[in-house]
Amino acid sequence: MKLLLVCVLLLGVLGVTVFRAFDTALTVRAYTVETGKVSAPVRLVLLTDLHSCDYGEGQRELLDLVEAQSPDAVLLGGDIVDDDERLPIENALTAARVLAERHPTYYVTGNHEFWTGDVDGVRARLSACGVTLLAGECAELEIRGQKVQVCGVDDPSAGEAEWHSQLDRVTQAVEGDAFSILLTHRPERVEDYEGRGFDLALAGHAHGGQWRLPGIVNGLLAPDQGLFPKYAGGRYDLGETTLIISRGLARESTRVPRIFNPPEVVVIDLMPCRDGGRESVN
Known part of the structure; x- marks a missing residue:
């Protein structure tokens, strides 16, 4: 009898573990950034790597979860x-379309938009939805009397020379008194993002390394990084710039199932510094 109970218990634990491992239900991952450049809270939602996946009729599963976060702006990271x-x-x-109807929504390309062979057509259709396209430009948001600057660059698939030119243009446009954000698809190019004066850089692309062992392995494999990618998902300190990488929304588009790596909606709260000091991230 004891052996039977032990076997039942082990099977139960195994079943729960397998369920959790392959669970692809949407989750929310939240970060807090403290900064002296805002005097009242600002909430941003970052969405990356949707890959045209299906989140229910009218994309309700995704849209309802975003709306529940009450964002001041939505950033689409390629x-x-x-x-x-x-x-x-x-x-x-x-x-x-729905996001842009409800919130200021900004977008940069990823590699898959270029791989369609009609990136200009994709841009045009997203623009027609009311989304603001950023390709070497900056947009200024005013939220409760506070300035937040959102700058964006195309994916490097636009060409290395063009990508670096766009990055230089947005760097020159950074305004020191506004909280500045660099929206980019690629997380691994950290050396290009450091020292440019951005308070926050946001990226996707890595899909969280596809397979994870929380607390042990942050990611197994990511494009353009290979095995055990350093920049799979989460937050990273790049000196004066904080990099936050979304694990993305891809589900049925992936050839390999996500393991312990559910798709995520990233919420970033910009908060006034409690001690008046330098920015920090929790």
């Missing part, structure tokens, strides 16, 4: 559209 014809662009456009 690969919102996929180049696989089995994944309809309408899924991405539906989400973008």
